[in-house]
Amino acid sequence: MKTALVHEWLTPKATGGSELVVQEILKFIEADLYALVDFESSNPQSYLWGRKIGTTFLQHFPLARNGVQKYLPLLPFAIEQLDLRDYDLILSSSHAVAKGILASPHQLHLCYCHTPMRYAWDLTFDYLNNSTLGRGLPGILTRHILHQLRQWDVLSANRVDYFIANSQHTARRIWRAYRRTAEVIHPPVEIERFAFNSQKEDFYLTVSRLVSYKQVSLIVRAFNQLELPLVVIGSGPQLQQIRQLAKSNVRVLGSQSNDVVAQYMARAKAFVYAALEDFGIALVEAQACGTPAIAYGAGGAKETVLDVRQFPEMGTGLLFPSQKTDALIEAIRFFENTQGTIVPENCRLQAAKFTPTIFEKRYLEFLERCCREAKLGKPNRISRTL
Incomplete structure (x- = not known):
């Protein structure tokens, strides 16, 4: 036709x-x-x-x-x-x-x-x-x-x-x-573009357009309180606001090439996402690298991330219940206290469904x-x- x-x-x-x-x-x-x-x-x-x-x-x-x-x-x-x-x-x-x-x-x-x-x-x-x-x-x-x-x-x-x-x-x-x-x-999702890496470094990552509904400021405020290392990649109207909000433990890199993003995804301890997404391709891309995802537990994230508390054998991340700083902080602390329970190979297998x-x-x-x-x-x- x-x-x-x-x-x-x-x-x-x-x-x-x-x-x-x-x-x-x-x-x-x-x-x-x-x-x-x-x-x-x-x-x-x-x-x-x-x-x-x-x-x-x-x-x-x-x-x-x-x-x-x-x-x-x-x-x-x-x-x-x-x-x-x-x-x-x-x-x-x-x-x-x-x-x-x-x-x-x-x-x-x-x-x-x-x-x-x-x-x-x-x-x-x-x-x-x-x-x-x-x-x-x-x-x-x-x-x-x-x-x-x-x-x-x-x-x-x-x-x-x-x-x-x-x-x-x-x-x-x-x-x-x-x-x-x-x-x-x-x-x-072109998961073959993302190299699997089971050896992670000591930093968290978020990649997003810097607009209000993506809730990147929520992530930065949480890490300001936790004093854990966070890398923020992305550009948008809130870029300057995010940079002013970030404390010394948060690195705001602005826009980066696809290759640089893939490298950070492969090395990050976990990928953090707080937006309500219809699907959320970035969450799948992170898991393709063997990187666990910590995401707001609504929208497409519920279809792409397996919460390790619900799926202890096949879990690929954590879902936090509300777009509030305290909810994200609680999820990050749980992740810190239970490191090793999420198997990187499981993350890659989950990404392969897409x-x-x-x-x-x-x-x-x-x-x-x-x-x-x-x-x-x-x-x-x-x-x-x-």
Whole structure:
């Protein structure tokens, strides 16, 4: 079938889990690629170098390269301008508006949903409280725009024939926002890129974008009290704030290359993560190195980390119950007092459950089932959840 793959935006700064899913799908499905904007096909370092990619009018807007999110109110309108009538199959990789493309009755639309639009749903008040656009008269306009986005988001969910969620947590969020069930297929993690190392050094590590919902400040405050060595890797609007907060036992390195990150992951005593993530690829990458994970016990972490207190023979880390400094401190102290109970080889085995090979197999099997149902004239728009 003639196939189109639609993603939100393709820029050098967009290198998260959703972009890794797009890259992986293109390895085993021949598809024409579309996005709101594309600055990767002109990037010699990108896997998309020289590829023909369809875009929208936002491609020519100023500042689009550094963040098309600046034009948030226009994103739904823009994605609807992509003309995909010539395709039999439409695949979307969506964390904002990609699922909102317009399709005809003869077309099959399968959406891999990384998350319902976060700033319109779960993170609405976090977004408003941390932005100057969330206060005063601009705040009223911003709230109205987010209200309209939620309405469009629910409406556009009805354009999808089948949903895939990247975790059980995301599947629940899809049900909450759209009242649609979803097949759960965890995203691919390139674990072979991370060297296994059973010999650990005396420091903890966190790698994250430095934005409020990632809760990196919570981790730093905990280690300030514990006076244990911590390395923080990442950049973002909170970088200076984190550096000012950190005491001498905390090293804030800012942005680092993928190779440097992998080296620190392999050497760290444990990887610490306090965000509520839909999946959390970094937690799997750390375990691929044989490094235990200490994570907030909600969201995708519950599906990727085996708490050693619940799985004493196969445990790969610890899950702490709340995003509070005391809860993290208690988990770190438990880890310090029980070192050696988590076997590095178990961490690697856990990470091996999320390889690209497994992703490809699950994705193609589900796609084949959807196509078979569509050919029978019985598209199951409320798909099953594994």
